[in-house]
Amino acid sequence: MSQNPVIDPARIPRHVAIIMDGNGRWAQQRHQPRLFGHKAGVESVRDVVEAAREIGVEILTLYAFSSENWKRPAGEVSGLMSFLKTYAQTELSRMLQNNIRLTCIGELDRLPLDVREVLEHAQDETALNNKLVLNLALSYGARSELTRAMRKIAAACAAGTLRIDEISEELISGYLDTAGMVDPDLLIRTGGEARLSNFLLWQASYSEIYFTDVMWPDFRTEAFLGAIADFQQRERRFGRISAQLHND
Numbered sequence: 015m016s017q018n019p020v021i022d023p024a025r026i027p028r029h030v031a032i033i034m035d036g037n038g039r040w041a042q043q044r045h046q047p048r049l050f051g052h053k054a055g056v057e058s059v060r061d062v063v064e065a066a067r068e069i070g071v072e073i074l075t076l077y078a079f080s081s082e083n084w085k086r087p088a089g090e091v092s093g094l095m096s097f098l099k100t101y102a103q104t105e106l107s108r109m110l111q112n113n114i115r116l117t118c119i120g121e122l123d124r125l126p127l128d129v130r131e132v133l134e135h136a137q138d139e140t141a142l143n144n145k146l147v148l149n150l151a152l153s154y155g156a157r158s159e160l161t162r163a164m165r166k167i168a169a170a171c172a173a174g175t176l177r178i179d180e181i182s183e184e185l186i187s188g189y190l191d192t193a194g195m196v197d198p199d200l201l202i203r204t205g206g207e208a209r210l211s212n213f214l215l216w217q218a219s220y221s222e223i224y225f226t227d228v229m230w231p232d233f234r235t236e237a238f239l240g241a242i243a244d245f246q247q248r249e250r251r252f253g254r255i256s257a258q259l260h261n262d
Contacts, residue, residue: 018239019242019243021069021242025245025246026070026242027199027200028071028073029072029075029196030066030071030073030074030075031213031218032074032203033077033204033213034059034078034204035203035204035205035207035211035229036230036231037055038052040054040055040229040231048090052090052094054231056097057231058233061234061238062074066146066238067112067146069239072146072147073149073195073198074146074147074148075149075198076148077211077213078150079154080151080154080211080212081124081153081212095126098129098152099129099132102116102136106136109136109140109143109148110140113145113146114145114146114147114148115137115145115147115148117147117148117149118149118150118152119149119154119159119191119192120153120159120191121153125152133150133152147195149192149195151213156213156214157215163189166189167181186216187217190217192214197218197221198218199221200223200224200242200245201214201218201222201223201224202224203223203224203225203226204228205229206225206226222245224241
């Protein structure tokens with residue numbers, strides 16, 4: 015029987031972001047439709063959310079639906095929206111019980127109205143919870159996020175409420191969908207691909223990146239804790255050298 019990796023409670027990443035990849039291929043390997051894999055992936059979401067909460071992660075951002083995913087076949091998109099709505103409805107009681115706050119980022123106005131209403135209700139109901147922020151990236155693309163932020167900054171400059179010399183990295187971060195959140199310490203991608211796929215491009219500039227061949231439906235508690243253990247073995251220098259870290 016396998017055992018979960020040993021985790022150092024003093025070195026838990028504050029913010030973990032995950033690209034949940036491999037649902038469709040997992041299903042195809044089993045000669046099932048792609049939605050079968052997406053449905054199985056919901057169980058992995060439950061496991062990882064609970065594991066993150068238990069070890070003390072503050073923010074867990076899940077790339078649930080990208081802006082590019084709208085290009086997928088209509089039946090798959092419709093099924094994904096249905097899964098999203100059902101998840102928000104059925105998990106609300108669990109989030110309340112476990113002190114989990116739900117937030118969402120992305121172009122949410124592109125989501126079907128009934129899905130938006132369910133998500134807004136869940137966000138309102140969990141707004142005061144403070145054990146873990148479950149942040150869903152929906153209809154999200156980093157380039158779109160940056161474009162929207164730049165437009166807002168340009169509008170503020172044109173209106174005279176912001177000076178060009180006031181534009182800083184901190185100010186730009188404040189105009190992003192993730193305003194008020196710490197940047198991800200760890201970014202995980204499942205499914206064997208090694209790319210960021212337009213996910214948190216600004217915020218992940220210093221994230222530790224962990225790629226795994228494990229498909230998302232198979233990425234459960236043990237696999238998640240394995241990624242955390244790998245993160246804890248890394249030396250985060252932020253441009254400095256090792257000797258400087260050890261002399262601090």
